Structures are given as structure tokens and as C-alpha cells.
Amino acid sequence: MLKWMSSRYSLDVFFYPRNVAIVGATRNPAKPAYYITENLVRLGFTGKIYPINPNANEILGLKCYPSLEDVPDDIDLVISLVPAPATLNVVKESAEKGVKGIVVIGGGFSEGGEVGGELEKKISEILRKTGMRLLGPNTLSPINPSNNLIVSFRGMKELKKGSLAFCFQSGMYEPKLGWIFNGLHLGVSKIIDVGNKLDVNEVDVLEYLSRDDETKVIALHIENIKGDSRRFMELLKETVKKKPVIIVKGGRTSMGAKASLTHTGSLSGGSYTIFEAALKQAGAIHAQTLEEFFDFAKVFEFLKPPAGNRVAIITLSGGEGVIAVDCCEENGFKLAELKKETVEQLRKVYPPWNIPSNPFDMGPCIEFHGNAKVCKTALDSISRDENVDCIVIQLPAFVPPPELDEVVKSFLRLKEVGKPAVIWRATMGRQEDRIVEELERNYIPVYPSVERAIKALGKLYKYKVFLEKVEGKT
Amino acid sequence: MLKWMSSRYSLDVFFYPRNVAIVGATRNPAKPAYYITENLVRLGFTGKIYPINPNANEILGLKCYPSLEDVPDDIDLVISLVPAPATLNVVKESAEKGVKGIVVIGGGFSEGGEVGGELEKKISEILRKTGMRLLGPNTLSPINPSNNLIVSFRGMKELKKGSLAFCFQSGMYEPKLGWIFNGLHLGVSKIIDVGNKLDVNEVDVLEYLSRDDETKVIALHIENIKGDSRRFMELLKETVKKKPVIIVKGGRTSMGAKASLTHTGSLSGGSYTIFEAALKQAGAIHAQTLEEFFDFAKVFEFLKPPAGNRVAIITLSGGEGVIAVDCCEENGFKLAELKKETVEQLRKVYPPWNIPSNPFDMGPCIEFHGNAKVCKTALDSISRDENVDCIVIQLPAFVPPPELDEVVKSFLRLKEVGKPAVIWRATMGRQEDRIVEELERNYIPVYPSVERAIKALGKLYKYKVFLEKVEGKT
Numbered sequence: 001m002l003k004w005m006s007s008r009y010s011l012d013v014f015f016y017p018r019n020v021a022i023v024g025a026t027r028n029p030a031k032p033a034y035y036i037t038e039n040l041v042r043l044g045f046t047g048k049i050y051p052i053n054p055n056a057n058e059i060l061g062l063k064c065y066p067s068l069e070d071v072p073d074d075i076d077l078v079i080s081l082v083p084a085p086a087t088l089n090v091v092k093e094s095a096e097k098g099v100k101g102i103v104v105i106g107g108g109f110s111e112g113g114e115v116g117g118e119l120e121k122k123i124s125e126i127l128r129k130t131g132m133r134l135l136g137p138n139t140l141s142p143i144n145p146s147n148n149l150i151v152s153f154r155g156m157k158e159l160k161k162g163s164l165a166f167c168f169q170s171g172m173y174e175p176k177l178g179w180i181f182n183g184l185h186l187g188v189s190k191i192i193d194v195g196n197k198l199d200v201n202e203v204d205v206l207e208y209l210s211r212d213d214e215t216k217v218i219a220l221h222i223e224n225i226k227g228d229s230r231r232f233m234e235l236l237k238e239t240v241k242k243k244p245v246i247i248v249k250g251g252r253t254s255m256g257a258k259a260s261l262t263h264t265g266s267l268s269g270g271s272y273t274i275f276e277a278a279l280k281q282a283g284a285i286h287a288q289t290l291e292e293f294f295d296f297a298k299v300f301e302f303l304k305p306p307a308g309n310r311v312a313i314i315t316l317s318g319g320e321g322v323i324a325v326d327c328c329e330e331n332g333f334k335l336a337e338l339k340k341e342t343v344e345q346l347r348k349v350y351p352p353w354n355i356p357s358n359p360f361d362m363g364p365c366i367e368f369h370g371n372a373k374v375c376k377t378a379l380d381s382i383s384r385d386e387n388v389d390c391i392v393i394q395l396p397a398f399v400p401p402p403e404l405d406e407v408v409k410s411f412l413r414l415k416e417v418g419k420p421a422v423i424w425r426a427t428m429g430r431q432e433d434r435i436v437e438e439l440e441r442n443y444i445p446v447y448p449s450v451e452r453a454i455k456a457l458g459k460l461y462k463y464k465v466f467l468e469k470v471e472g473k474t
Numbered sequence: 475m476l477k478w479m480s481s482r483y484s485l486d487v488f489f490y491p492r493n494v495a496i497v498g499a500t501r502n503p504a505k506p507a508y509y510i511t512e513n514l515v516r517l518g519f520t521g522k523i524y525p526i527n528p529n530a531n532e533i534l535g536l537k538c539y540p541s542l543e544d545v546p547d548d549i550d551l552v553i554s555l556v557p558a559p560a561t562l563n564v565v566k567e568s569a570e571k572g573v574k575g576i577v578v579i580g581g582g583f584s585e586g587g588e589v590g591g592e593l594e595k596k597i598s599e600i601l602r603k604t605g606m607r608l609l610g611p612n613t614l615s616p617i618n619p620s621n622n623l624i625v626s627f628r629g630m631k632e633l634k635k636g637s638l639a640f641c642f643q644s645g646m647y648e649p650k651l652g653w654i655f656n657g658l659h660l661g662v663s664k665i666i667d668v669g670n671k672l673d674v675n676e677v678d679v680l681e682y683l684s685r686d687d688e689t690k691v692i693a694l695h696i697e698n699i700k701g702d703s704r705r706f707m708e709l710l711k712e713t714v715k716k717k718p719v720i721i722v723k724g725g726r727t728s729m730g731a732k733a734s735l736t737h738t739g740s741l742s743g744g745s746y747t748i749f750e751a752a753l754k755q756a757g758a759i760h761a762q763t764l765e766e767f768f769d770f771a772k773v774f775e776f777l778k779p780p781a782g783n784r785v786a787i788i789t790l791s792g793g794e795g796v797i798a799v800d801c802c803e804e805n806g807f808k809l810a811e812l813k814k815e816t817v818e819q820l821r822k823v824y825p826p827w828n829i830p831s832n833p834f835d836m837g838p839c840i841e842f843h844g845n846a847k848v849c850k851t852a853l854d855s856i857s858r859d860e861n862v863d864c865i866v867i868q869l870p871a872f873v874p875p876p877e878l879d880e881v882v883k884s885f886l887r888l889k890e891v892g893k894p895a896v897i898w899r900a901t902m903g904r905q906e907d908r909i910v911e912e913l914e915r916n917y918i919p920v921y922p923s924v925e926r927a928i929k930a931l932g933k934l935y936k937y938k939v940f941l942e943k944v945e946g947k948t
Contacts, residue, residue: 032841084827107838112827154872170793171837175871179901223796250793255809256800259833289925290797319644319724322697323764326730335729353558353586359733363645364581367506397649398628427653451763
């Protein structure tokens, strides 16, 4: 028996189907729908693929079937690419075939007014009778890098497997998909877009991800709670004790809530202040912006929380050092007092007129001793200082190529020490991209600004404090 | 008579010197100091350059002089590259030579403790007696793209002339310099780093930039007010009536203030809350982070304020549309109600089950009609709608190359209409970099996220409202 058959509430059918039937599959590469089949074939989805199209014999080397009923196999998951009015029929046929789950990609349901609303009602009735689960309508998901299951309109180069699960209430992640893997270097366990939430909603998803062993961090974008909101909050409280849950909300304002109704047919309800307070009480990590959402996701996927709040700052200029210190105070850190031995080490690369301290300004040191030597001295000695719990470091800019490897090595050695280190870039210039890529592939997170780096590290530290409080209570 | 001789308070000597003498010039490209001369020569500083070095006859094709006194010309500006203890002598010789201004680059003065403090006192005494002005110590500036005057330790490719003046209290901008021009695409009138502010301080700079015709926008990074803080606030109030002043502060917290003392020898004083309130009252644009500092600088350099607060949103997904609407409400905008004619136009590319509205979701439209047609229809009709004062647009992602030119053209036409438009990127991927570059070269600002785009536009609108209030009063 498959894992997903063990629970009425499980969403395993959407992430671990033995096979997938694509209704409305096309051979025409000019159509976005083409990539639904193409990605599965090229990236090597581990299950079987059955394209359904009465006007084709073969698609991308796969035998094509005129209808679901012609497929000589039980079908776990159907992906429906047909327009809204034809969807009811696909749902009916799926039910007759004994399909376990169906993904409805197209729009034009409840967000399209009365007719679409009627359609949703009829579909719901079938689901209720059969127990078949439905994702969407108006979704572009799921994605599961562990078996290369992917539903996307874009040809994806690769999926990076990791421990981060994303749930969206919109296809908004879709243009960002390649960038999530190759620009942000995030590793993903699952991505799901609940769309109009006709059946599967954020409560189901949270429950599922909470129990999913492959998921260590959950990141949720929500506009409203369509399921039982009390259940959602209870689940949230239980889940955050096991794994961090990052939440960003669309529809915070009255204008935004109204716009939310238009695009998914759901009114994003309730006061944002109350919602914020509830999240805080539950121990969820609240992102105020999309940048924060991804920033926090990265820090939780990449790092273990620091043992304490004593931070060391390594910077390229006094000015950014001061701003870093401000951010540290604002995010609950105190400045680590460097040990005498560390100061002795740092003195070797420091201007003679001053005593090295925290923040440590590499700027004048690099002028005289070069990037390689200064990074080695500063990073090695500071990361090994027992008075230091965590480190924030500005990435050297304009490193001459012969020094580059040594600089990168110094950063990579931070992983051996094991203390969390977050890096910030001096610029977003391409010169640094190579270093960033290498660091992030090794789970050293690099942020575009000092404020964002420290805020992310602060969330990690606060989560640890939260967990300690919770554990102390029980 | 030169312009800068007309006022005792003018800093023209630092930006428009007829000639520059570099004390401590070097022929060794391995030393950062090499680039002080190299940049001036290669980028073509319009004045004369006199390298001073007793051990060289010639540097980069320029005749080299053993000392200042040997230069057969009056000298306007001296750039001193010698270590702190030798600086007093350079200042003395400069005073004897009748030099008008001196830039002291090295550190090790008041930020280096008692000895450095003594040194500063002796130098101050000479300045007081002669009226010679001094920038620094501990500075890496000035920069003036209009005559290619540049003081930098890095070989710069090019300087982009524009109307934005930056003042920093740190060399923090220095690693970002190339990126300011080529990554952020900002155009600059002047950059000055006041360093330890032994003589020239933020009050002098604000006064100077306030009167500078080449400067339309002022961006100040400050840690403390070393000059007369009442005068600073008065100046600020007067200046913002003529041109926007963006301010970011380092040393907001007590820990940060202490760190500020270490790196420039000045304690960043006073309560941040009071400082914030004073900025607000004066009408300055307050940036909370370095990202905001550059974000706001860009919007003010690139755009004229909108006539009103009726905003139209064009997005790639409903989800980011909702977040955009939230941001609009939070930043003082209301959603423009599109005219019937505009809706008619949009309907041509919209899914049949729905009526186009604001925010306008290009996502499903692009699926069926492609990027080129959808961008043309949406941008042309919405920007020309009389009910729309300003526009926020998400940049299409993954545009197929044959459509790219048409998409860019649609965006560039926004400039013809004249209404301010801010763009946000779906990702930071390189696929979009080419479009971003072309748009920003044409003064269409592109931001990394929807929140940042709308916040910047909001500052522009609020500044307009502020000006109207001020004008109403007088």
C-alpha cells in the first residue's frame, strides 16, 4: 500500500503519484501547456506519464490516449489543462476512472463570477461523493524535486532538492521558479499553489507539511484562511514546535482584500492587526514583504540557530559597520567582546594606530595586506573565538582573481566551525556573483544588504529563544 | 575670478579645481594609491595634474615633482596620500604654497586616539590662520563627473553624469561606486565623503549642494552633526523647498553610536526618535535602510512626481497584484478606476470569463496572446487613461527573444506619456538584466521587489504633497 493511501487527509497523491495523466496535452511548443508534459519527460519524473489528446497518437515519444478511460492502468493523478467549461467533464471522467487526485490549472471559476461559481459547486459535489481530491482551480503546481514531478508552463533547467516547502495562494512564484533554485539557491522539498482552494486549502497543506519528513522549513503565502481558521491556528502552534513556519500575507489592507477576491474568488478576511498578533502568539515567523519571505526561508534552510546572541561583525567600511551594529541592537543581538588572543591575531593585519575591535573593519587592512590574508586572519580567528555565537560578514568587493580562491576558502571554513554566519554583499555587481554562488551552494547565505542579513539572522535567533521558552513551559 | 573664490564658504575648490597636486603619488599599480593618479589620467580630469614624489621623475606620463614648492604654478587642490604623522607637514607646505583646499585620505587621526587628536588640533590651527579648507581626514572623495575629477582607490570604468549628489560620512560608498553607475544606473553630480570632518562637515556640504545648480537631488548619509545642528535643520528646511533631500542615519542605537566614535572619532549623538521627528518636520525624505537610501535616490533622480495619487497596477500574477494593492494603500495611493475605453482595449487580450480591472493581471493574457501584444495593449491604454496618475508595472519574465524589442519599446513609450511609472522585477535573474539596463538608461526605474517600487513612488508623491502644503502656506 502506498503511503498516501493511509490517510483520508493526506496530500501524498499530489506529490507522490505513481503516474500522471495530462488531459489536454499538446505537441505544440508555442503553447505554454506544452511544457507541462515536456518538463516531466525531460527532467525525468519517476512515475508513468499518460498524455490525453484525441487528436494525437504520440507526444514527446509518449503514447497518447484519446480519453482517460482508454488508459490501460489505474490513474493516481490527473492534470487538467482544459478550459473551465470543459473541466466538469474531466472531473466526471476522473471520478469514473477512480482517479485519486486532480489538478485543475485553468482559471475562470469562482473568480470569474456566477457561472464559474456554479461550476465549482457541481465539481465539489462529485468530490464529496467520491473522496477524490482536487488542487486548484487556478493553480500551477505541484512540484516535488525528489521525484521530478513538476507542473509548470516554463521549461525548467533543474530542480534543487532541499528541505524547504512553499505554499502559495497564487501562481506568483511561477515566474520566480528558476530564480528560486539558481539565483536564491534554495533547496525545495515541495511547492504547492492552492489557487482557488475549491478543495485542498491552506489548512490541509499545513497539516500535510507539518508531518512531511522531507520538509524542515515551511513557507506560506496566504491571502485568507478558507478552511477552519481555528484549526489552522492550532496546527500552526503545534507545527512551529517541530519546524519553523514563515508566513507572508497578501490582502493586508481593505483595498488589497478586495483585489484578492477578484483573483482567487476568496475574500481575504479579518483585521491584519489581529492576524499579526495571532501569528506572533503561535510562534510563526512573520515576513512583512516578499523579500523578507525569501530572506527568512533561506536563513532557516541554510543555518542552525546560534547558541547565543553575541555577534561579531566583519565589514569593509566603518560606515556600514555602524549600520550593522544598529541592526544588531534592533534585532536582539549584543556585540561579542573579542578574546585577547583574537585581538592579537587581528592586530597583525590592522593599521598600527588603532586596536582591532568589533565591528572589525577590513577596509584599511585590505589596502595594506590584500583580501586573501585579511579574510583568512579575520574569519579564522573571529569564528573560533569562544565569545562569539554568530557572525555577520561583508563580502569583499573587487577581489583580484589570484586571491579569489583563497578568499572563498576562508569563507567555506566557516562551515567547519559550525557557528551561523550570514554574509552581505557590498554591491549586486556580477563580479561577486561567482563567490555568492559558491558560498550558497555550501549553505552560507548571502544577502543583498546588511539590514536584510541581520534581520534574517535575528529571526533565526528569536526562533531558538521561542523554542526554549516553549520547552521550558512543558 | 573663479566661481569658488566668490564665497568663503564655498566648497567649489573640492569639485572644480583648476589643478590637483597628488602628494605621495606612486607608480606601483599594486598599491591602491596608484589609482588616485591613474583614474584622473585615464578618465581625463579636465584640469592639470601634478604628481609629487621625490623618488620619481614621471608618473603615468606626467612630470613628477619632488615637493609642492617645486611646482611652477599656483595649486588649487592638494590630495594627500601620506600617513597620518607626515600629514601635518603636507598641510604646512600647502599653506605656504597658498593652496586653496586639501584632501586628507589617510586614517589614524582622532579615530586613532590621543596622538591623532593632537595632530588634528595642530592642523586646525593652520586652517584657521590661512583659510585653507580641508576635506577628511579619512576620506575617499571628492568625485565630480562633470570634469572627471575622481579620488578613488579603484580603477573606475566611467562616471555617469547626472543630477544626484551624495554625501557620506564614511568610505562605505566606495566599494559600491562602480555599481552606483553601472548597476543602479544612477547619474551623479557630486560625491563627497566628509570622513572625520576636521573642517568640512555636513553643514557646509548641505549649504553648498543646496546652492549647486548641477544638483537636483541630495542624498546624505550621516552619523552625527558635527557642525551647528540648528543651522543644519534650518538649512534642511530651506533646501527641501527647492530640491528633495534623502537622509539615512548610522548610529541610531546606543551600540551603533559607540561604534561610530571608533571609526570617525565622532560620537553620533542624540535620540534617534527626536532626529526622525526633526527630519519629518523639515520635510526631508528619511530612508530607514541603505537599500531605501538608493531606492529613493533613484526615484527622485529619474522621475517627476505624479499629479495625483490614482495608481494603476500591471502585474504578472494575481498574488503579486494583491500585495501591490496593499503597498499602494499603505503608501497613500488609491486604485485608479479605469475608463470604459481603457477596459475595452484591455478586454482584447483578457480571458473571456472576466472583466479587466485594476490591478491588471497580464499573466493569463500573456499565456494566450504573448508578451509583445499584451504589453503594448496594457501599457499604451493604461498610461493614456486620464483617470491614471501613475503606474506600477511588473516586468515580464522569460520574454522570448523575438518579442523582446517590442516589449522594451512598449515600456519606453511610457516616457512619451510623461506619467511616472515604476517597474518591479519578477526575479533578479540575468535574463531580465538587459531590459532593466535599457529602461534605466532611459530613466525608467526598476526595483527588485513590488514593495520597494511602490515605497519609492510613495516618497515621490508625498514630497509633492509636502511642497504643495509649503507653497500654500507662503
